[in-house]
Amino acid sequence: MQLRNRAAYGFLAPYLMIFAAFWIWPIISSFLMSFQNTRVNPWVFSFGANWGRLFNDPAFYNALKNTMIILIIQVPVMITLATVMAVLLNSPLLRARGLFRFAFFAPIVVGEVAYAAVFRLMFNLDFGVINKLLNSVGIASISWFADAPAAMALLIIAVTWRWAGYNAILILAGLQSIPGDVYEAATLDRVGKARQFIYITLPLLKPIILFCVILSIIGSMQLFTEPFLITNRGGPGGGTETLGLFLYRQGFTSLNFGYASAIAYTMAALAILISLLNLWVGRDEK
Amino acid sequence: MSFKFLGATALVAALGMGSATALAQPTEITIWSWDIAASSLKASLEGFNKQFPDIKVNVQDLGNHQVFDKTLAACAAGGDGLPDVVTIENYKAEIFWNRFPDCFANLKDLGYTSEIQAKFPDFKRTELEAGDVPYAMPWDSGPVAVFYRRDYYEKAGVDPKSITTWDDFIAAGKKIAAANPSVVMAQADFNGDSEWFRMISNEQGCGFFSADGQTIAINQPACIATLEKIKQMKDAGTLTAANWDEKVQANTAGTVASQLYGGWYEGTIRTNSPKLAGKWGVYLMPSLAPNGAHAANVGGSSLAISNGSQNKKAAWTYLNYVLGTDEGQITMLKSFGLVPSLLSAEKQPFVSEPQSYWGGQAIWADILGTLPKVVASRGTAFQGDADGIYKATQTKYFAGGYPNAKAALDDAANQIASATGLPIAQ
Numbered sequence: 001m002q003l004r005n006r007a008a009y010g011f012l013a014p015y016l017m018i019f020a021a022f023w024i025w026p027i028i029s030s031f032l033m034s035f036q037n038t039r040v041n042p043w044v045f046s047f048g049a050n051w052g053r054l055f056n057d058p059a060f061y062n063a064l065k066n067t068m069i070i071l072i073i074q075v076p077v078m079i080t081l082a083t084v085m086a087v088l089l090n091s092p093l094l095r096a097r098g099l100f101r102f103a104f105f106a107p108i109v110v111g112e113v114a115y116a117a118v119f120r121l122m123f124n125l126d127f128g129v130i131n132k133l134l135n136s137v138g139i140a141s142i143s144w145f146a147d148a149p150a151a152m153a154l155l156i157i158a159v160t161w162r163w164a165g166y167n168a169i170l171i172l173a174g175l176q177s178i179p180g181d182v183y184e185a186a187t188l189d190r191v192g193k194a195r196q197f198i199y200i201t202l203p204l205l206k207p208i209i210l211f212c213v214i215l216s217i218i219g220s221m222q223l224f225t226e227p228f229l230i231t232n233r234g235g236p237g238g239g240t241e242t243l244g245l246f247l248y249r250q251g252f253t254s255l256n257f258g259y260a261s262a263i264a265y266t267m268a269a270l271a272i273l274i275s276l277l278n279l280w281v282g283r284d285e286k
Numbered sequence: 287m288s289f290k291f292l293g294a295t296a297l298v299a300a301l302g303m304g305s306a307t308a309l310a311q312p313t314e315i316t317i318w319s320w321d322i323a324a325s326s327l328k329a330s331l332e333g334f335n336k337q338f339p340d341i342k343v344n345v346q347d348l349g350n351h352q353v354f355d356k357t358l359a360a361c362a363a364g365g366d367g368l369p370d371v372v373t374i375e376n377y378k379a380e381i382f383w384n385r386f387p388d389c390f391a392n393l394k395d396l397g398y399t400s401e402i403q404a405k406f407p408d409f410k411r412t413e414l415e416a417g418d419v420p421y422a423m424p425w426d427s428g429p430v431a432v433f434y435r436r437d438y439y440e441k442a443g444v445d446p447k448s449i450t451t452w453d454d455f456i457a458a459g460k461k462i463a464a465a466n467p468s469v470v471m472a473q474a475d476f477n478g479d480s481e482w483f484r485m486i487s488n489e490q491g492c493g494f495f496s497a498d499g500q501t502i503a504i505n506q507p508a509c510i511a512t513l514e515k516i517k518q519m520k521d522a523g524t525l526t527a528a529n530w531d532e533k534v535q536a537n538t539a540g541t542v543a544s545q546l547y548g549g550w551y552e553g554t555i556r557t558n559s560p561k562l563a564g565k566w567g568v569y570l571m572p573s574l575a576p577n578g579a580h581a582a583n584v585g586g587s588s589l590a591i592s593n594g595s596q597n598k599k600a601a602w603t604y605l606n607y608v609l610g611t612d613e614g615q616i617t618m619l620k621s622f623g624l625v626p627s628l629l630s631a632e633k634q635p636f637v638s639e640p641q642s643y644w645g646g647q648a649i650w651a652d653i654l655g656t657l658p659k660v661v662a663s664r665g666t667a668f669q670g671d672a673d674g675i676y677k678a679t680q681t682k683y684f685a686g687g688y689p690n691a692k693a694a695l696d697d698a699a700n701q702i703a704s705a706t707g708l709p710i711a712q
Contacts, residue, residue, distance in 0.1 A: 237681025
C-alpha cells in the first residue's frame with residue numbers, strides 16, 4: 001500500500017470502524033442468527049427452525065398480504081390525489097396560495113403519536129365524529145378497530161392523509177419546472193386543457209412522479225407506526241399487521257431473534273426486488 | 287463506594303421492621319409499573335416511609351406494553367438501563383426467566399425465605415419461580431367477576447342473582463338493551479386482546495397450554511365451547527368491541543351495563559367514574575353449564591428486582607413491605623382495588639366491610655371467595671406466540687373464515703405447534 005493511501009485510510013479509520021461495528025457486523029450477525037434456533041439456551045444451528053417455518057407460516061403470508069394491499073391500493077390513490085392537489089395548487093386562479101401549500105404540508109409536521117391519538121378518537125365506535133357523520137346520512141356505525149377490512153381502510157385513510165400533501169408539494173415543484181411556453185404553443189394549436197394535461201403535463205412530470213412512487217413504496221414496506229398506534233399493534237387479530245410489525249412481534253414480543261432475522265432478510269430481498277421492478281418500469285425507452 | 291453503600295442498606299434490611307434507620311444513607315430505588323398498579327405503589331409509600339424514611343421510592347408509570355417492551359429490550363442488552371424493580375405480569379413472566387436467567391436477582395439471596403414464600407398461594411408462584419429460583423414476588427391476583435350497573439339492570443327487571451349461565455347473560459343483555467336505549471350489555475377487546483377467551487376458558491379449566499406448560503390445549507373441548515359462546519354473544523349483540531380506553535370511556539359515559547374483568551378492575555371503575563358511586567355492583571361470572579364453575583383468574587402481577595441494581599437490599603426491603611405485609615397489601619386494595627395474593631391479607635377486616643361506592647355491597651368478600659376455586663393456568667414462555675395466533679384465529683372465525691369453532695382452534699393449535707415445537711394435547 002502506498003504511503004498516501006495509508007494516510008487516507010488512517011483518516012477514514014474512525015468512520016470505517018463505526019461502520020463495521022454498527023452496520024457490517026449486525027448484518028452478518030443477523031444473517032447467522034437467521035439460521036439458529038434462538039428459543040433455546042444456548043442457541044443452536046437449525047435451518048428449519050426459522051427458514052423452514054417462514055414459508056409455512058400463515059401469519060407471515062398475512063403480513064405480506066397486508067403490506068401488498070397497502071402498496072397496491074394506498075400508493076396509487078395517494079399519488080393520484082397528490083397530483084390533483086399539485087395541479088390545483090399551481091392554478092393561477094388560486095388565492096392565498098401560501099396558506100394552502102402550508103395546509104397541505106401540515107400533516108407531516110404533526111407528530112405521529114399525536115395524529116394517531118386523534119385518529120383513534122375520530123374513528124371511535126360510539127363517540128367518534130366519523131361514525132356520527134355516517135349516522136347523520138343514514139349509514140350505520142362502522143366498527144373501525146374491530147373489523148379487519150374497516151381497520152385496513154382506516155389505516156389507508158390515515159397514511160394517505162399524512163403523506164398526500166408531502167407528495168403534492170414535491171409534484172408541485174415538478175409542475176413549476178415545466179416551461180410555460182410549451183402550454184402556450186399547445187393553446188395556440190387549440191389543444192384543450194384536458195389533453196394538455198395528459199399529453200404535456202403527465203409525461204414531463206414522469207420523473208418526479210416516479211420518484212414519489214419509489215419513496216412511497218419504501219415507506220409502505222416499512223410501515224410500522226400507524227398500524228402500531230392507530231389499529232393497536234396490527235389489530236384486529238393481525239388484520240392490519242404489516243411485515244414490519246410482524247418482525248417486531250416475533251423479535252420483541254415472542255423474543256425469537258432468529259425468526260425475526262429471517263423475516264428481516266426476506267423483507268430486504270423483497271425491497272430489492274420491488275426497486276428493480278420500479279427501475280425497469282421507469283426506464284427510458286430508446 | 288458501592289460496597290459501603292450496600293453495607294448500609296443491608297443494615298436497614300437487617301433492622302427489619304424497626305425504625306432505627308438513621309445510620310443509613312438515603313437510597314433511591316426506581317420502579318417501572320403502569321396504570322392503577324403504579325398508583326397503588328405510590329399509595330403505599332406513606333406507610334413505607336414511616337418505617338423506612340431513608341429509602342426513597344420513585345415509581346414510574348410507563349404503561350403496560352411499554353414496561354414489557356422496555357424490560358425485554360433491556361434484558362436483551364444484558365440488563366443495561368433497567369430500574370431497580372420491574373412490574374411483571376404473571377402470564378408473561380416465564381419468557382423472562384426462560385430467556386434471560388441472569389437478568390433478575392434470585393430473591394432467595396436477598397431474604398425471600400421459604401417461610402415468606404409459603405405466605406402466597408401456589409398458583410401465583412408457579413410462574414414466578416424457575417426450578418428453585420424465585421425471580422419475582424407475587425403481588426395481586428385477578429379473580430374474575432362481573433361489574434354491573436345496578437340501575438340499568440333494575441330498569442330492565444333483571445336480577446343479577448338469576449344469571450348463572452352465559453345463556454342467561456345473553457337473555458338478560460337483550461332485556462337490558464331494550465330497556466336502556468344506546469346501552470350495550472358488555473364489551474370485549476376484539477381488536478387487541480383475548481381477555482374474554484382467557485377468562486371463560488380458565489373458568490372451564492382450559493387454556494392455551496396445559497397446566498404443566500408442556501402441551502398445547504387450545505383445541506380441547508372446553509376451549510372450543512368457550513369460543514363458540516363468545517361468538518354467540520358477539521352475534522347476539524351482547525358483546526361489542528372496545529379496547530381498554532374505550533371501555534373506561536363507556537363506563538363513565540354510561541353506555542355499557544356490565545364489564546367482565548379481574549378484581550383489579552374495581553379500582554379502574556371507582557377512580558375513573560367517581561360520579562357513578564352507588565350505581566355499580568358486582569356478581570360472580572356466569573358459567574357454560576348451570577352447575578358449572580364460576581371462578582377464573584385474569585391478570586395479576588409480580589415485582590422482580592433487576593440483577594444490575596445497585597440497591598438490591600433496599601429494593602427487597604420495599605418488596606417485603608409492600609407485598610409481604612398486610613398493611614402494604616390492604617393499602618393497595620383500599621386505594622385501587624388490587625386484590626392481594628398474600629393469604630393473610632384476605633382475612634383483614636377491611637375485606638368483609640361493605641363498600642359505599644358499590645352500593646354497600648361487601649364486594650371483596652364476594653370476589654375473594656372465588657380465589658380458592660381458581661384453576662391454575664400457565665402462561666409459559668410462548669404466551670406471546672399463542673396469544674397472537676389465537677387473536678388472528680378469533681378474528682377470522684368471527685368473519686366466517688372457519689366452518690366452526692373446532693376447525694378454528696384446530697388450526698390455531700397447529701399454528702402454535704409449528705411456532706413453538708410443543709405437541710398438541712390429545
